[in-house]
Amino acid sequence: MKSNKLGAKFNRGDSPLKITLIYAILIIACICSLYPILNILTVSLRPSNALFSKSLSIIPPNATFDNFKQAFIQYDMLNWLLHSLIVSSVACIFSVMLSVTAGYAFSRFKFRGKQMGLSLLLVTQMFPLAMTLLPLYLMLIKFNMTNSYFALAVIYVSTSIPFNIWMMKGFYDTIPKSLEESAYVDGASIFRSFYQIILPLAKPAVALTALFSFMGAWSEYIVASVIINETGKLTLPVGLVSMQGQFNTAWGIYSAGALITAVPVMILFICLSKYLVGGLTVGSVKG
Structure with missing residues (x-):
């Protein structure tokens, strides 16, 4: 119970700037971690003739699972x-x-x-x-x-x-x-x-x-x-x-x-x- 009160006091003492900075760092870290995975997902869903598309959408409009099939076939x-x-x-x-x-x-x-x-x-x-x-x-x-x-x-x-x-x-x-x-x-x-x-x-x-x-x-x-x-x-x-x-x-x-x-x-x-x-x-x- 005492530790909860100390934790509550510590949280109330944090400044908005500190909290904002912490969340900003966490968001940037998440983006850096997820971007390569999302990029690989996007490339895997594109057909071979649209591999180098400039579209920024994660799921391409002409998405297909053909690459996954070919990974097992070829x-x-x-x-x-x-x-x-x-x-x-x-x-x-x-x-x-x-x-x-x-x-x-x-x-x-x-x-x-x-x-x-x-x-x-x-x-x-x-x-x-x-x-x-x-x-x-x-x-x-x-x-x-x-x-x-x-x-x-x-x-x-x-x-x-x-x-x-x-x-x-x-x-x-x-x-x-x-x-x-x-x-x-x-x-x-x-x-x-x-x-x-x-x-x-x-x-x-x-x-x-x-x-x-x-x-x-x-x-x-x-x-x-x-x-x-x-x-x-x-x-x-x-x-x-x-x-x-x-x-x-x-x-x-x-x-x-x-x-x-x-x-x-x-x-x-x-x-x-x-x-x-x-x-x-x-x-x-x-x-």
């Missing part, structure tokens, strides 16, 4: 989607499993090498993935794992879990340990208290971890273009780049493919949006 868009969905889903599942458990171990237990392990995980984030591409490729050649979706998924998991472990650890640190201690008193084991008490409270962090892991694997191009070079095994980002011709590019079909690429991520975000909230543990402990 190109192997359906298989690209399936391949990317398989790799991204596998990478997401294993990344979430490892990050959730490892983050809990780093948050709750004391063991030798804990601080060094956290530091090493943080150091790995300093090096870009492209820097390790050559040794990874030589390693995959040695194990005869080129053009393998499993190898690609393993690379995505290994590059995503350091950040995810740190994020999960930070969230676990905000959950009171007294919840687990109460469960231990009632006879619950460590695994039972984790899966039945802590994990449900950590749904926002788990959802965010899943979203980041899926998006990172779904939109990655550099590694996929090197590891997967068979025409029938291309993932979606590599397939979209293959649409670009040497002398000419069907930008309408390319734009339609780019919008199709964004659909699975949007669906996943909508499904996980109800979990992307914090403060689920507020008031869970009396005192």
Whole structure:
């Protein structure tokens, strides 16, 4: 109640100029974010003979979905989607499993090498993935794992879990340990208290971890273009780049493919949006 009064006093103390400036900045930021997407939508709805129209309307008067149809007819868009969905889903599942458990171990237990392990995980984030591409490729050649979706998924998991472990650890640190201690008193084991008490409270962090892991694997191009070079095994980002011709590019079909690429991520975000909230543990402990 006291915080609400302080918040109300703070809001009443804001000057109209400050509020106007904040809204102006937010509107400009929204326009900068939405304009490229709307431009791609407009190009994808234009017929090929009206691609370079000077009209500023978002939905062109002669709008057509022919570019979306041609993306599946002229190109192997359906298989690209399936391949990317398989790799991204596998990478997401294993990344979430490892990050959730490892983050809990780093948050709750004391063991030798804990601080060094956290530091090493943080150091790995300093090096870009492209820097390790050559040794990874030589390693995959040695194990005869080129053009393998499993190898690609393993690379995505290994590059995503350091950040995810740190994020999960930070969230676990905000959950009171007294919840687990109460469960231990009632006879619950460590695994039972984790899966039945802590994990449900950590749904926002788990959802965010899943979203980041899926998006990172779904939109990655550099590694996929090197590891997967068979025409029938291309993932979606590599397939979209293959649409670009040497002398000419069907930008309408390319734009339609780019919008199709964004659909699975949007669906996943909508499904996980109800979990992307914090403060689920507020008031869970009396005192």
